Amino acid sequence: DDLEAACRKRQIRTLRGLGARTEWNIIRGIQALRERGDQVPLGVALPVARDIQAHLEVLPQVKEVELAGQLRRREEMVDKLELVVAGTEPKEVLAVLPGLAEVEEILARSEDSIRLRLKSGPVLEVLAAEPKCYWWTLWKATGSAEHVAQVLALAAERGLLIGGPDAVPPDVLLAGVASEDEFYQRLGLSFIPPEIREGKEEVDAARQGRLPQLVDLADIRGDLHCHSRWSDGVMSLEELAQAAAAKGYEFVAVCDHSQSLTVANGLSVERLRAQHREIQELNEKLGSIQLLSGIEVDILADGSLDLPDSVLAERDVVIASIHSGFRQDMEQLTMRIIKAVENPHVDIIGHPTGRLLGRRDPYAVDMERVIEAAARTGTVLEINASPDRLDLNDVNARAAKEAGVKIVINTDAHSQPELDNMHLGLSVARRAWLTKDDLVNAWSWQEIKEYFARKS
Structure with missing residues (x-):
């Protein structure tokens, strides 16, 4: 609210390197957050998510934090902000989130996740996992439903999952695997970058060694x-x-x-x-x-x-x-x-x-x-x-x-x-x-x- 007020009073343009266009872009971003409900443009969602990520990274209970879902895949419009947190005490990490200044209300919570409405408009969902399960939780929360299903089906075909793809406890999944990269390697796939985990042709391309070296x-x-x-x-x-x-x-x-x-x-x-x-x-x-x-x-x-x-x-x-x-x-x-x-x-x-x-x-x-x-x-x-x-x-x-x-x-x-x-x-x-x-x-x-x- 303070930032929007400063823009409307034309105070931002007085700062070196900024101008009327910057003010207008900020106002439009704030309006987009308020008016579009749960769907937010990537360029607006990313800074908000990064701010939440920065809050979590300084907590002593937190070992790692990463964006997930549509944000990590960099879709142009996202339905919610998703983060995955690794911590020795996941419940303690989740308990901190409702107290953040950005949070307006709690929408849902469980032992390993919480869904919140932010004051700026979008929905924030945070999944918490113990460090040994972090890569698995992040992987499942990153790819589209189609990508996850295709990869898990391949793993099941190769006898690498216990109990089938829908009943895999993380602690018995592929013993010795400690990262997404190792997971794909174990399946005979080259690493699939998050941006293209859409369940289209990427799994076949990874199996056949046809994935391009994406520009960086x-x-x-x-x-x-x-x-x-x-x-x-x-x-x-x-x-x-x-x-x-x-x-x-x-x-x-x-x-x-x-x-x-x-x-x-x-x-x-x-x-x-x-x-x-x-x-x-x-x-x-x-x-x-x-x-x-x-x-x-x-x-x-x-x-x-x-x-x-x-x-x-x-x-x-x-x-x-x-x-x-x-x-x-x-x-x-x-x-x-x-x-x-x-x-x-x-x-x-x-x-x-x-x-x-x-x-x-x-x-x-x-x-x-x-x-x-x-x-x-x-x-x-x-x-x-x-x-x-x-x-x-x-x-x-x-x-x-x-x-x-x-x-x-x-x-x-x-x-x-x-x-x-x-x-x-x-x-x-x-x-x-x-x-x-x-x-x-x-x-x-x-x-x-x-x-x-x-x-x-």
């Missing part, structure tokens, strides 16, 4: 979609470069809005070229990071772009996005995006479906046709890591991968804290089974530049 945060070498105070961001160009360098990035692209988006202080041709000159000057004194001159050009109602090709050709990175005309029919919206895809100067399509999680459904676009066009032209599709968007979603990102389309995870950061949202986009990429080869910002800038040049 350490693989990310740069961010190709950030905004500065030249349009509606709060960072100067130098501050953006320094913030990206502090994350260990090799490159970062400033892609401010184009001229038609006046509400975001979009750049005219003259201002864009002036910005480019400042970028060139900065690159002469920057150390390990390269600041790239880009643009997020608007795709207009008729599919044309907001800037002439001659200006786009001067940019290191061109992202084309729709910011208006969401109510057009599917044929018109799809035509607009495909027309942008076919422009030789467009490198990336930004937030391709235009959704805002929990607030605005995707617009009516035929993603199958967009993906086909992107594959044909070599245009990259974006996973926008903004917690409001996560767009592309995992289903479309997987379809793009299978069609041979390259993907980029961008934060669309308008402030320094928003650069930290890369992990949210990474969650989508991992759920889509993406590897470093699929993701252009896991490449060097030289490799990206050469890939973009093939289209021109």
Whole structure:
């Protein structure tokens, strides 16, 4: 309540590195928690769960705490916050939870679990186990019901479970197994990352050694979609470069809005070229990071772009996005995006479906046709890591991968804290089974530049 009040009084924007956009995002997050009942966007749920996790980790009775369920699988919307706790006295651990300041009421409790309603809205469920049973409890609480059933059926087939999959006391399960990794190994499976434990094709792929090496945060070498105070961001160009360098990035692209988006202080041709000159000057004194001159050009109602090709050709990175005309029919919206895809100067399509999680459904676009066009032209599709968007979603990102389309995870950061949202986009990429080869910002800038040049 205090945070929301501070945002509405415009006090947050007075803090260094924050601005009106940050205030609005905080307010929207609080509203999303209150209005959506038990279902919460991942980007809102994770910080709340991490806060509860931090409370538990400092308790002397607690040995380990980990997120579970939909949160650990990184689903974009979660029905509840789930945690699994290892402690020598599980009952004592659970007894602490109702006293936390965040808790509004107890919904249910048993000897080894408790379900609570938080004041911010979502349901919290905590499972407690003795240390020797922790990995088993965590594993069962992480995978979807289908994944758990498939793996337990395989274990039963191999005679590794006593009493059948539904009656396995943890203390007699696979003697000598002490982790999820060892459990999968004992079943002849490669380790299955939590994000893809959905009961689809992952168990067969693990059995056949076909699971890909999923992209990791350490693989990310740069961010190709950030905004500065030249349009509606709060960072100067130098501050953006320094913030990206502090994350260990090799490159970062400033892609401010184009001229038609006046509400975001979009750049005219003259201002864009002036910005480019400042970028060139900065690159002469920057150390390990390269600041790239880009643009997020608007795709207009008729599919044309907001800037002439001659200006786009001067940019290191061109992202084309729709910011208006969401109510057009599917044929018109799809035509607009495909027309942008076919422009030789467009490198990336930004937030391709235009959704805002929990607030605005995707617009009516035929993603199958967009993906086909992107594959044909070599245009990259974006996973926008903004917690409001996560767009592309995992289903479309997987379809793009299978069609041979390259993907980029961008934060669309308008402030320094928003650069930290890369992990949210990474969650989508991992759920889509993406590897470093699929993701252009896991490449060097030289490799990206050469890939973009093939289209021109």
